[in-house]
Amino acid sequence: MSVVTQAPGAGAVHAPGPVHGAGMALMDVSISFGDFRAVAGIDLDVRPGEFLCLLGPSGCGKSTLLSAMAGFVPTSSGTLTAEGTPLVGSNRDAGVVFQSSEALFDWLTVRQNVSFGPRMRGASRAEQQRIADEYLSLVGLGHARDKYPPQLSGGMRQRVQIARVLANHPRIVLMDEPFGALDAQTREVLQRELDRIWRTSGCTVVFVTHDIDEAIVLGDRIVVMTAGPAAGIKTVRDVDLPRPRSRTDPAVIALYEELREEIGAEVREALRGQGLEADL
């Protein structure tokens, strides 16, 4: 029986030593690709140890913003600092979980995928295996360690990605719609899992999603973005609800309705940009 099926928070969780979550600051950040302005004028503080959700319609530049935080794409203007220092090149504090499990290395076993980071840093073979096994058991995949990613389901592959990132002790985890390609049930289970893991790890999480439910269940704060191009921040909402959160909690439902209202205008705007009139 895997850890996933336990009630959230139940039982002793095998947790690695807590890390100190890293903070980031974005001041008037804009990102352009040639003439295309993806995001513009972003002011945002990512607080150490928080779970921050970036919520917005598809194509609003959430992922672009996340890529900039990871150091994958340069900012066109403004300043982006990680722990007070301007970010140059790849963000060494950050681990990235991608939406597509294409990011996994299909030619390596699950265990070798998870020990990739330690291996690159020159950890001994025994150390690599110890770390890999530790984080695989954290995501409930100890039994699948000798399999290859193509042998796993979509949900298992995303858990491998999460384990692989955590094995590097990142102080900030950047997640780009990690559960976006999964079915609704698997997605809910993994959200509970992520909530549990995050609470035991102490790292900061920036989580991109277009799913309002997901943002409410997971986020300490929800950043609602405006429709692109030149997307900006519409509002920032605090979610002050006890964890683990349930979708059926009246407070969650009330917040859902508010956010739906808020984001509805942006979705309509985004769809209009794609030539669709929608009545939401």
Next chain:
Amino acid sequence: MSIVDREVPQFTAAMSSRRRRGGAGLALVGRYAVSLGMGVLVWYLLALKYGPALVSSPAQTAEAAWDLLRDGSLIESVVASGRRILIGWALGVVVGAPLGLVMGRVRIVRQLLDPYIEFFRFIPPIAFVTLAVIWFGLGEASKIVLIFYTSVFIVTINTIAGVLSVNESKLRAASSMGANRRQTLTWVVLPSTVPHIVTGARLAMGNSFLTIVSAEIVAANVGLGALIWQSRNYGRIDWVFVGIITLGVLGFLFDRVLRLVAGKLLARYAVKL
């Protein structure tokens, strides 16, 4: 088992489909036999119509093949040509793949070498036969160099295409996990590119067979190409037929072995053949 623990039965499905293919194997062999039989029949009819001066009949060709087998010259030719092809081709892969990896990863190297690759790949090896003999002598070297020449560019170009199509999120994942450029090349780019390298190697093998005959035009005493050229001088159309058919069969066998070995050894790199 929870729903997220369910495994994709993809591998099992692949295995059972292989078993099904095994069952259908007999039918396939049957079809090949029919196809072959029809080919020989057409060949027989053509030989009947045009006579032995133009077309050697299946029976005459078989007889000639038997003669050449018995005096050892056919085996000798196969070994000589096969050896040249294998060495030249292997050198082409061993040089072409790393060259393609570096050209694919380092823009400046790609830009510096690209004009030459694009220039030479359009010049057929036969154009270089004379130069090869002058530069590398009458021995094995000149033939191997020509086979190498015909192999290396296609492997390089396929490898570059493979490097350029490596999934961006794999590269980003590697870099965010602390891999430097060299580590990324070894642990991510190379494994991702293996299917492209194998495709390049297969095409190069085809090119090698196309080239071996011209490589053996001048100054080769043994080899299938030499056999074909010398038979012309003796007016032995039947030997020419033997040489051509042996070349085709040998190429088919080499490709089969390559596919089998690559498919087995490199399966986890998603090599599909």
